Amino acid sequence: MPFSESPASRSYSQEDIQQILNVAIAQQNYEGEFSHDQLLEIAAEMEIPTATLRQAEQLWQQEQSGLQRRQAFNGYRKAKLKRRVGRYAIVNTGLCLLNGLTGFSFLWFPLLALPWGIMLGLNAWNIYHTQGDAYERAFQRWNRKKIVGQWFQARAKRLFPG
Template identity: 50%
Template sequence: MSVSESTTIQSYHQEELQQILNLAIVRQANGGEFSRTQLVEIAAELGISPANLQLAEQEWRLQQQQQHKRQEFEQYRRSQLKQRLGKYIIVNGFLVVINLLSAGQLSWALYILLFWGAGLGLKTWNTYQLQGDAYEKAFQKWYRQQQFNQLTQSIFTRLNNWIKATG
């Protein structure tokens, strides 16, 4: 599209508008950061009410917190996978050595190695699958467990402080 063609466009879709404004804001940015005051000024210039701006900020913060929790969950899943892989290597290495020493060849240990390896392969697939119902269910389960752990830790901390204060 040439410059003369772009001047004849009279309207933009919301997504196009956002893309254009994002590019303009990136070009305008001083060192890549804006102050809260600048954010309010930009919103006012765009005709965005302070209430809508505040709601948008709250929604953005919630999205950032959710993204951070998902990153924690993914890191947790990878650490669990590393532990399983370590157990697999240690146990199967030991079984292969026993099999080789007792039978002189790899026989029965091979079956354990293959079946356990297939299970570990599926677990690896699930760990790096970051979308879908199974991922969402696993994330929700982990998130509820994290909230429960935080709640019980808070209760025990308060109970401990109360016991120290009365004792």
């Protein structure tokens, strides 16, 4: 848009307005948090109906919950990988020492370490690639297990309080 236009003659799409406001909010130096009442005030100033704001807030909360679940899933997978790498290092160090004690006369150590290392590398590859169908299936499976576990835990607390 040329700079010679007067501010009154400019027009913006809804997407442009959202981007401009996002930039302006990000640049604003505000320490702390906004209250729910402040959110309602801002929405009223922008003539956003309360029902629309409530619906947007619920959608945002669902998205945040999903994001937190995905972060927990990624953390779980990374912790599992660390345990596997630790196990690999311990076992292969022991095998290497055993092979050294036998005078390196047998080639069984590399035959065990190499395939296990390749499998560990492929597993790491899958863990650090968080997009695609395989990731989505793994997340859904983990999420279902979590939900079922929470359901059983809640039932157990009801049956056996304290």
